[in-house]
Each structure stands twice: as structure tokens, then as C-alpha cells.
Amino acid sequence: MEEQELTEYSRLTVLLREADVRNLKVTIITNHKRRAEDSGNRSRTVVKSQNGWGVTYRKPTEICALKGSTVTISCTYGYPYTVERVDKTLWFTKESNNVHVDLRSDPDYSDRVEYQCENKACTLTIRDLRETDSATYKFRFITNLETGRYTGEPGVTLSVTDLQVQVITSTYRRSELMCLNRCSLPDRFTYIWYKNGQKIQGQTSNTYSGYFVDTDRVSCAVRGQELFPSPSVCVNDQTCNRVIYSDRSICAFKGSSVDISCTYNSNRFITSRFWFRPERGPQWKNPSQSEDLLTDSQYTGRVQVLETERGRSTLRITDLRETDSAQYQFTFRTSDFEWGSSLPGTTLTVTALQVHVITLTVHQSYTEAELQCHSSCSSVARLSYVWFKNGQKVMKEDALYKDSFYPGDVICCALKGHENHCSPSVYALKVPSVSVSPQSEIMEGSSVTLTCNSDAQSAVNYTWYKKNQTLLNKEPQLVFSSIQSSDSGEFYCSAENELGKKTSPYININVKHGPKNSNISVSPSEIVEGSSVTLTCSSDANPAANYTWYKGNQTIHHGPEGIYHFTSISSADTGTYFCKSENQYGDKISSTSINVQYRPNLPSVSLSPSEIVEGSSVTLTCSSDANPAANYTWYKENEESPKASGPIFTITDIRHEHSGNYYCEAWNTRGRHNSTLSVIRLSGAWKSKAAGISTAVVLVFILLSVFILMRTKRLFKQSPEAAERHDSRERVQTRSQQEEQDDLHYASVQFCKNQEDPVYSNFRPAQLETHEEDLEYATVKFSGCSAALRIQYSEEDVAALYSTVVKTC
Incomplete structure (x- = not known):
């Protein structure tokens, strides 16, 4: 908004006031239309101007408040979009030559005002109201624009009043009283009445009627503001018993002196009087035990009671201390009673001076600041000050002190004449340092303090901060009751006061501990014979661990690297491996199992039984070393389709067509391997038949020999000729047998049943050479059925014996 517009509006406001226009609120609207509205129809007064500038005060805009109470005044404000920021907001009551005095820097409001401004709304709070606070309060804000300053009109009018009891009517000991104030308090307030210092129950309005005797005195207060009652009033006689304090509250600074006064009156003769602190002894209801401050050891040599005039007493306390802050009451005694009251006395607040920073500019090596010597006691502002910098007096007697301050500078202030009571010092901070306890190595689980x-x-x-993390806490010490390895890292702290902020260098915290979280990884996850395999052992340890590899009880590797490598792993490397990680603070053992996969080795085949009988069963068994375990398939040579699966192949009721070469195939996911040929061959019908003929020939030979022997015995008995014939026949027989052994014979075996089943053998037959010209056949006949005869056969035999055995069934 332009200054011209603000000026025009100010003139308009003046004209309205001169015309004494009451109960109207002026509204300036952006379309320049003006209208008046009854103040009771709206909850707030809106003041706007062109281009979006404006301030809105929330109702009521006329406030009546009690002395000593707290009041809040609120508003909202706006500005055009061209404003980038609001640089300053303030409330003021005083203006001179276009200079507006911010209440926060006004000594009359020292330590009693507070602003809360955000989101284009601002609230002013005033505590401990005084009658001098009665004024019109206005809000002003300043923006980044050169002409962007705006004051909200007409402001809020505050009236501060105290209470008084007025006797309205009085007729023979009955009186009607009213609790009055100089402005109209809201009707919502309720009142409290006191009679002779005691609360009257059930009286809540601002009027009170009752019967009173000559000694009765009455006062009133607003509920919630009991600390600020009206002065007591004698209803029927001005000589009633009463005590009236000159001040309800007094603020003084440490090291100074204070006078606390009251007036008192009684219709009885007063025998004694004194000042006391209620909290330092029994209440007035036990008057004989009230402690006179003149005899209180805390005040020895620092208190006086002055009677400058009759009916007026003054308590003077010198060299004030902060512990002197308390409520002080006066009492008197007559021959009949001791005066006491539930009404408060005078509250004394002792405060020390404080250095407040008004403005602050932080540079790399120094800080430029404007300081204020501050106290909650506004009376201090009217005195002279003394500033000290690094113990040296600064030639400056104002409440404000502006200078450049370097790290280590110490500043304080005092009242002139009370230099021994300097305020708490303000320090221009040095770069903070960090110390660690204990200073020895930090072990995990121990207590550590930074x-x-x-x-x-x-x-x-x-x-406190940890590098790359948020703040940890806001205490001078950072304590780890049981520090962990995860707490290792770089830490730093910052120190901040009124004159700025400094940050310490980093400090490294290195937590020592033995190995933990030991782990073994295997690469690749599936291990195949002949491949490259790496075992990696890792652990969390500080300092770093050394590693030892074991297989069983055998150490296979040791070193700072936890890696063990197989360039070409074999099945013999299968097993459990152990890794031991250790440092000077402990050790940890972990293990892993290595399972090497490989294709089946050359299968071996066994045959059972070793001697095969026609019609019997034959079992072939195949086995092979493999990982994972092998599967088996049986094949017959020159045939594509498998004969069987599984490690065992059984042929039952063996026949001629079963003869041939057999082999097994062992296989798994890593490969396959075939066994060598295993031969089952039908050697011809002659083998079992020859075996039977051989047996039959032997039997026939035995029978013939027995027959000849018996025959010979008879012939010897009959005639020598017979013996000779027998001997001749025996020689012929012997010669015949000798000739048969010299030649190779073949036999043919026949059965009464037409059995043509072949007989299989578990050996490879040699190639037999057959000479038809050497063949000689014999026929053996049996009268009954008998088992076939077995003939043992060897591959070295070049010729075979053929016989024909006729089995008659």
C-alpha cells in the first residue's frame, strides 16, 4: 500500500473521532464503499485497503481488565502477492515522528509482554497489568518492499482498573455493598466477597447485603483474580480493624533494597506489631508461633521496621537475595486478639539482571551483537548501568551495548552503584572440545561417556550428533551404558548460547570386540567334480580376525583372508569344513558341508549263481559310485530297448533265447557310464546231456565190473577155461577204455520229454573245432527215469564228448 493511501485513511479516522461518532466501526473496502455497522453485530472489526493490505482486530476492541491480571489482544493481517516476506511484526502504543516503539523494547513493559505470530496472525499477551497500561494498542508489520509498511487502525483500547467496595445503602446495621471498577467488566465475571478477611460463601454477584457491626470490614475480588482484591472498607465505623497494603506486588533486583508498606487500624489498643512470612511459620490462626522477621536468622542485619507515622508500617529489606522472593504480611496484637486475614499481603519478587541479545550477526572469527541489560522489574530501566567485558568496565551507561565479540569474551552488566551484583555472564563461545571416558580401549558392553x-x-x-545421522540428545554428556559395535563412528557436539553456535571437531569412537556373526559362504552353490570352488569365511570383528580352516582335525589353511579355494574339486573333498575366526578378544567357529557331485564311475557287474542249471534263475547285479546316487538300466547287446531298470536284473526259468551279451548303464544328473559286457551264452544241448552220459557210463562201468567179477568167481569154480575167457575179456575191456581216454568224444543227450530249453553259462565259451571224422557216438538207455548227469567243462578242452542218452519214462 502506498504511503499516500495510509495518510488519507489516517485523516478519515481523525474526522470520525472529532465528530464523536460512537459505537461505529469504520470499514474501508477495496471497492472504496464505506459502511457503518453496529459493533454488536460482528465478532471482529475489519480494516482493509486497496491492493490487499489490511489488519483485522478480533473483538472486543474495547477491553476492561483488572490490575494484576493478564490480557490477550489478537489480530490477523494480509498483504498483496508482490510481498515476498514479512521482515518484522510489532505492537505499540507510543508513536513519535513516525517512530513506533515496540512493546518488547519499551521499559514500561519489560518482561511482561509476549508475541505469538504465525500464518498471518499475531497475538499480544500482557501480564501483571498495571493502571499505566491503559492505552490503545495497534499492530504494525514491515515487509521487504520499500513502501511496504502498514499499521492497523483503529487498534484495541485497553482500560486497567482496580476494585473498590462502595456502601450503597445503610440502615441500622444493615448495609448493601457493591464491588465497583472504573470500566465495565463483562457480566460473565463472578465475584468473591471477604468479611473481616474471611471468604463469604454463596456470594458471587457484584453486590452484597447483610448485617454488620462497627468492627466489620469488607473487600471484594473477581474469581480467578483473588490475588488482586479491593482495599478493605469499614462498613459502619472508620475505626474498624484493618490492614491495607500499599502494593500487592513489588519487583526488585538482587543486591538492592526494597520498602514494603501498609496502613493499619484497630478500635482496640494495639500492644505489638510485626512483619512475617506465612510460609516460614504457622498461619495467623496460631499467632503465638508467628515468626517476626526481626528475629529470623535469614534476615539478620538486613531488615528494619520503620514507623514514620501513626498507623503506617514499613518493612525495609537490604541486600536482597533471590531467596527473599516471598509474600510478606503485617499483623498486630491487642489484649483480646491478634489480627489475621486470608487476604494476601505484598508479594516480593527478587530478580537478577540478565543480558539479552537484541541483534546478532555471526562472522567466521567474531560475532557482532547488540546487548540489553534486562530485568523483570521495569523500575530498573530508569537507572544507570555498568557494562563489563572480560572483567574490565566499559564506558557505557545505557541499557543497550553494541560491540564485536571474539571467542572467549565474557560480558555482564550491573546497576551503577551495585557493581558487585553483576548479571550472569554471557560468553562468546569457543569451539567446544570433546573428551572420552575411559581413555583406554573401548570394549563392547562397557560404559562410555562423551x-x-x-x-x-x-x-x-x-x-550431540553422529556423522550422517540426526541429533542424539541435548545434554553436555552422551552416555552409553553398554556400548555396542554398532555405536562405532564419528561423533561431534555443538554448543549454543545467546551469542551464537560453535561445533566441535569429529571424534572417532572405535568399539573393540571379538568375532561375532561368523558366516561361511560357498561359491558356486552346486558343486560338480572338477569345477573351481571357493569357501569364504567372514565375521564381524574389531580388530579384523584371522581365519583357520579345518577338515576334521587337519588344518588346511590359515591367514588373514578367510578364503579357501579348490581349483579342481574331487569327490574325495566331500566332507565338513570348519572355519575359526579369532582375534585377541575372542574366537568363533562355524562350519559348512561340501557335497561334491560327480557322474557314475565304471559300473561293476556280478552274476549269481556262478553255475547255471537249465530252468533256474540268474541274477545280474550292477553297482557304481556316484553322487547323486546312480540310476541303472539293463540292455542286451544289439537291442535298443532296455531289458530292465534298477541295480538288479533277474532272469527266471532260463532258456535258449536268453543267451547273449548283457551290460548295465549307470546314470545321474551329472552323466552316465556303461559296464563291460557280461555274457550269458547257450553252449548247446550237449553240455547237460554229456554230463548225464558221463554219469551213466560210470554207473554202467561199475555194474559191468561187478557183474564180470561175480561171473569170474563162478567160472573159477566151474573151470579154468572160463577164468581165462574172463581174463581175456577183462583185458579187452581195459584196452577199450584206454583207447577211449586217448580220443575226444562227443555225446548227445536226449530226454523223454522234448525239452529244448537252452542252458546258459556265465563264461565266454572258446571256439570249438569239430572233427567229424573223430566223432564216435554211443547210445545209453535207461529202464527208468533219472536225473540228467552233470559234466564239468573247461574252455581249454579242444574236443568234446558226445553221447546219446535215451531216457525212457
Whole structure:
């Protein structure tokens, strides 16, 4: 908004006031239309101007408040979009030559005002109201624009009043009283009445009627503001018993002196009087035990009671201390009673001076600041000050002091004449240092304390940080009751006070511990014979661990690297491997199993039984070393389709067509391997028949020999000729047998049943050479059925014996 517009509006406001226009609120609207509205129809007064500038005060805009109470005044404000920021907001009551005095810097409001401004709304709070606070309060804001300053009109009018009891009517000991104030308090307030210092129950309106005697005195207060009652009033007689304090509250600074006064009156003769603190002894209901401050050891040599005039007493306390802050009451005694009251006396607040920072500019090596010597006692502002920098007096007697301050500078202020009571010092902070306890190696699980020290004696706010993390806490010490390895890292702290903020260098915390979280990884996850395999052992340890590899009880590797490598692993490397990680603080053992996969080795085949009988069963068994375990398939040579699966192949009721070469195939996911040929061959019908003929020939030979022997015995008995014939026949027989052994014979075996089943053997027959010209056949006949005869056969035999055995069934 332009200054011209603001000026025009100010003139308009003046004209309205001169015309004494009451109960109207002026509204300037952006379309320049003006209208008046009854103040009771709206909850707030809107003041706007062109281009979006404006301030809105929330109702009521006329406030009546009690002395000593707290009041809040609120508003909202707006500005055009061209404004980038609001640089300053303030409330004021005083204006001179276009200079507006911010209440926060006005000594009359020292330590009694507070702003809360955000989101284009601002609230003013005034505590401990005084009658001098009665004024019109206005809000002003300043933006980044050169002409962007705006004051909200007409403001809020505050009236501060105290209470008084007025006797309205009085007729023979009955009176009607009213609790009055100089402005109209809201009807919602309720009142409290006191009679002779005691609360009257059930009286809540601002009027009170009752019967009173000459000694009765009455006062009133607003509920919630009981600390600020009206002065007591004698209803029927001005000589009633009463005590009236000159001040309800007094604020003084440490080291100074204060006078607390009251007036008192009684219709009885007063025998004694004194000042006391209620909390330092029994209440007035036990008057004999009230402690006179003149005899209180805390005040020895520092208190006086002055009677400058009759009915007026003054308590003077010198060399004030902060512990003197308390409520002080006066009492008197007559021959009949001791005066007492539930009404409060005078509250004394003792405060020390404080250095407040008004403005602050932080540079790399120094800080430029404007300081204020501050106290909650506004009376202090009217005195002279003394500033001290590094113990040296500064030639400056104002409440404000502006200078450049370097790290380590110490500043304080005092009242002139009370230089021994300097305010708490303000320090220009040095770079803080960090100390670690214990200073030895930090073991996991131990207690560790980090301390941030800025060498400042005044209040300093400390904050701890871990690198790349948020703040940890806001204490001078960072304590780890049981520090962990995860707490290792770089830490730093910051120290901050009124004159700026400094950050410490990093400090490294290295937590030592033995190996933990030991782990073994195997690469690749599936291990095949002949491949490259790496075992990696890792653990969390500080300092780093050394590693030892074991297989069984055998050490196979040791070193700082936890890696064990197989360039070409074999099945013999299958097993459990152990890794031991260790440092000077402990050790940890972990294990893993290595399972090497490989294709089946050359299968071996066994045959059972070793001697095969026609019609019997034959079992072939195949086995092979493999991982994973092998599967088996049986094949017959020159045939594509498998004969069987599984490690065992059984042929039952063996026949001629079963003869041939057999082999097994062992296979798994890693490969396959075939066995060598295993031969089952039908050697011809002659083998079993020859075996039977051989047996039959032997039997025939035995029978013939027995027959000849018996025959010979008879012939010897009959005639020598017969013996000779027998001997001749025996020689012929012997010669015949000798000739048969010299030649190779073949036999043919026939059965009464036409059995043509072949007989299989578990050996490879040699190639037999057959000479037809050497063949000689014999026919053996049996009268009954008998088992076939077995003939043992060897591959070295070049010729075979053929016989024909006729079995008659």
C-alpha cells in the first residue's frame, strides 16, 4: 500500500473521532464503499485497503481488565502477492515522528509482554497489568518492499482498573455493598466477597447485603483474580480493624533494597506489631508461633521496621537475595486478639539482571551483537548501568551495548552503584572440545561417556550428533551404558548460547570386540567334480580376525583372508569344513558341508549263481559310485530297448533265447557310464546231456565190473577155461577204455520229454573245432527215469564228448 493511501485513511479516522461518532466501526473496502455497522453485530472489526493490505482486530476492541491480571489482544493481517516476506511484526502504543516503539523494547513493559505470530496472525499477551497500561494498542508489520509498511487502525483500547467496595445503602446495621471498577467488566465475571478477611460463601454477584457491626470490614475480588482484591472498607465505623497494603506486588533486583508498606487500624489498643512470612511459620490462626522477621536468622542485619507515622508500617529489606522472593504480611496484637486475614499481603519478587541479545550477526572469527541489560522489574530501566567485558568496565551507561565479540569474551552488566551484583555472564563461545571416558580401549558392553565442553560458565545448550545421522540428545554428556559395535563412528557436539553456535571437531569412537556373526559362504552353490570352488569365511570383528580352516582335525589353511579355494574339486573333498575366526578378544567357529557331485564311475557287474542249471534263475547285479546316487538300466547287446531298470536284473526259468551279451548303464544328473559286457551264452544241448552220459557210463562201468567179477568167481569154480575167457575179456575191456581216454568224444543227450530249453553259462565259451571224422557216438538207455548227469567243462578242452542218452519214462 502506498504511503499516500495510509495518510488519507489516517485523516478519515481523525474526522470520525472529532465528530464523536460512537459505537461505529469504520470499514474501508477495496471497492472504496464505506459502511457503518453496529459493533454488536460482528465478532471482529475489519480494516482493509486497496491492493490487499489490511489488519483485522478480533473483538472486543474495547477491553476492561483488572490490575494484576493478564490480557490477550489478537489480530490477523494480509498483504498483496508482490510481498515476498514479512521482515518484522510489532505492537505499540507510543508513536513519535513516525517512530513506533515496540512493546518488547519499551521499559514500561519489560518482561511482561509476549508475541505469538504465525500464518498471518499475531497475538499480544500482557501480564501483571498495571493502571499505566491503559492505552490503545495497534499492530504494525514491515515487509521487504520499500513502501511496504502498514499499521492497523483503529487498534484495541485497553482500560486497567482496580476494585473498590462502595456502601450503597445503610440502615441500622444493615448495609448493601457493591464491588465497583472504573470500566465495565463483562457480566460473565463472578465475584468473591471477604468479611473481616474471611471468604463469604454463596456470594458471587457484584453486590452484597447483610448485617454488620462497627468492627466489620469488607473487600471484594473477581474469581480467578483473588490475588488482586479491593482495599478493605469499614462498613459502619472508620475505626474498624484493618490492614491495607500499599502494593500487592513489588519487583526488585538482587543486591538492592526494597520498602514494603501498609496502613493499619484497630478500635482496640494495639500492644505489638510485626512483619512475617506465612510460609516460614504457622498461619495467623496460631499467632503465638508467628515468626517476626526481626528475629529470623535469614534476615539478620538486613531488615528494619520503620514507623514514620501513626498507623503506617514499613518493612525495609537490604541486600536482597533471590531467596527473599516471598509474600510478606503485617499483623498486630491487642489484649483480646491478634489480627489475621486470608487476604494476601505484598508479594516480593527478587530478580537478577540478565543480558539479552537484541541483534546478532555471526562472522567466521567474531560475532557482532547488540546487548540489553534486562530485568523483570521495569523500575530498573530508569537507572544507570555498568557494562563489563572480560572483567574490565566499559564506558557505557545505557541499557543497550553494541560491540564485536571474539571467542572467549565474557560480558555482564550491573546497576551503577551495585557493581558487585553483576548479571550472569554471557560468553562468546569457543569451539567446544570433546573428551572420552575411559581413555583406554573401548570394549563392547562397557560404559562410555562423551563430554562436550565449551569453557562457558553461563547457560549453554549442547547437542550431540553422529556423522550422517540426526541429533542424539541435548545434554553436555552422551552416555552409553553398554556400548555396542554398532555405536562405532564419528561423533561431534555443538554448543549454543545467546551469542551464537560453535561445533566441535569429529571424534572417532572405535568399539573393540571379538568375532561375532561368523558366516561361511560357498561359491558356486552346486558343486560338480572338477569345477573351481571357493569357501569364504567372514565375521564381524574389531580388530579384523584371522581365519583357520579345518577338515576334521587337519588344518588346511590359515591367514588373514578367510578364503579357501579348490581349483579342481574331487569327490574325495566331500566332507565338513570348519572355519575359526579369532582375534585377541575372542574366537568363533562355524562350519559348512561340501557335497561334491560327480557322474557314475565304471559300473561293476556280478552274476549269481556262478553255475547255471537249465530252468533256474540268474541274477545280474550292477553297482557304481556316484553322487547323486546312480540310476541303472539293463540292455542286451544289439537291442535298443532296455531289458530292465534298477541295480538288479533277474532272469527266471532260463532258456535258449536268453543267451547273449548283457551290460548295465549307470546314470545321474551329472552323466552316465556303461559296464563291460557280461555274457550269458547257450553252449548247446550237449553240455547237460554229456554230463548225464558221463554219469551213466560210470554207473554202467561199475555194474559191468561187478557183474564180470561175480561171473569170474563162478567160472573159477566151474573151470579154468572160463577164468581165462574172463581174463581175456577183462583185458579187452581195459584196452577199450584206454583207447577211449586217448580220443575226444562227443555225446548227445536226449530226454523223454522234448525239452529244448537252452542252458546258459556265465563264461565266454572258446571256439570249438569239430572233427567229424573223430566223432564216435554211443547210445545209453535207461529202464527208468533219472536225473540228467552233470559234466564239468573247461574252455581249454579242444574236443568234446558226445553221447546219446535215451531216457525212457
